Each structure stands twice: as C-alpha cells, then as structure tokens.
Amino acid sequence: MTQLNYKREKRVDTDRRVLFYLILIIVLAFMVRLIGLRFGFPYLLHADEPTAVKRALLFFRDGLNPHWFAMPSCYLYLLHFSYRLYYQISVLSGAEDILPHLWVVKTPFYLIGRLWSVLLGTATVYLVFLTGRKLYSSRAALGAAFLIAVLPLHLLHSHYSTVDVPVTFLIILSFFCSALLLNKRRLSYYLLAGVAAGVAGGDEV
DSSP: OOHHHHHHHHHHHHHHHHHHHHHHHHHHHHHHHHTTTTTTTTSOOSTHHHHHHHHHHHHHHHOSOOSOOSSOHHHHHHHHHHHHHHHHHHHHTTSOOSOGGGOSOOHHHHHHHHHHHHHHHHHHHHHHHHHHHHHTOHHHHHHHHHHHHHOHHHHHHTTSSSSHHHHHHHHHHHHHHHHHTTTOOOHHHHHHHHHHHHHHHHHHO
16 A cells, blocks of 8 residues: 555545544534423523514514514514414414414424524534634534534523524624635635625624
8 A cells, every 4th residue: 555545545534533523513412402492381581582483473463574673683584484484384284374473372483493593503513613624623623513512501592592593603604704715715705704794793783
C-alpha cells in the first residue's frame, strides 16, 4: 500500500467516525428535546406561549394582517400556516370542521409550536457542527455540537412554543453563511446570510 493510499484510507476512516459521532449527537439532541413535550399541560408555564398560539389562531378570524405587533409576525405566520395544514387534515379526516380559534381544547396547537422548537433546536445543533468544522476542525465542531445539544437553557426553550429557538436557528444559519464567505465570496452566501439575519430580526425585534 502506497503512502498516498494509506492517507486516503485514514481520512475516509476519520470522516466515517466523525459522521458516526455527529449522528449520535443529533439523535441525542432530538430525543432530549422531544421527551417531555407535553409537560405542563393543562397549565402553561411560559407567559409567551399562550400569546403566540392565540395570536396565530386569530389569523383564522381576522385574516393575515396581525393588527398587533407586540410579538414579531414571522413566528406567528409559521405557527398559523402549520395550524392551517393541521386544520385541513382534520377536516379531510372528518375529525373537526370548526375553525381552530373556536376549538375548546387547543392543546394540539401548543404541541405543533413546541414540535417546531424541537426540530429547529435539533437543526441548530447540526448548523453549529457545520460552522465549527468550517472555522476550526471536526473535533471542535463535534464538541460544540454536543455542548449545544445538552445546553440546559437551549433544552428548556426547545420545549416551548416561543420565538427563542427559531431565532437562535436563524442567527446560527446567518453566521454559518457568513463563515462560508471566508473562502469563497459568492452572492448566494451574502443573500442567505442577509435573509437569515433579516428573518431572525423579524422573529425577535
């Protein structure tokens, strides 16, 4: 075996191990966020949760103009269109045909919002890995991904239907696109970084 082939095989083996550990971290991140998703019901332990869910439901009655801007609209639209899909499925299945804002039990809508936090929180872990690998090394990237996967504050907010986790995802996405610009100045990277930062601002400001 030549030295070149040895180095190539060693690099492939290293890449496989990195991929294996990354998959373990992402599965861990997803599971610890998914477990306990129903916690607190029927009580709501975060003041922003009922505000976000109720405002997103009111789009069914009032149209897509929020008429209220104390909470950013981007997140409310994300919730609303998810609720609309859920409502259409409910109508087609014959389970419910009353407009969602009139439902007595609104637990499914809180769970939908919380599920978005689970998914975006898990996706944030992957983005942290990509950013760390781009700026430093695979080992540093795995360490950073693991830390964000088990970070108590991020875990806590990944169980709520609030703007915090989606905003964090968008900020990391913007940062990752900015990191890509260090090697190659593509217009698409500028656009992605700007759009992600802008939507993050629209989700939080």
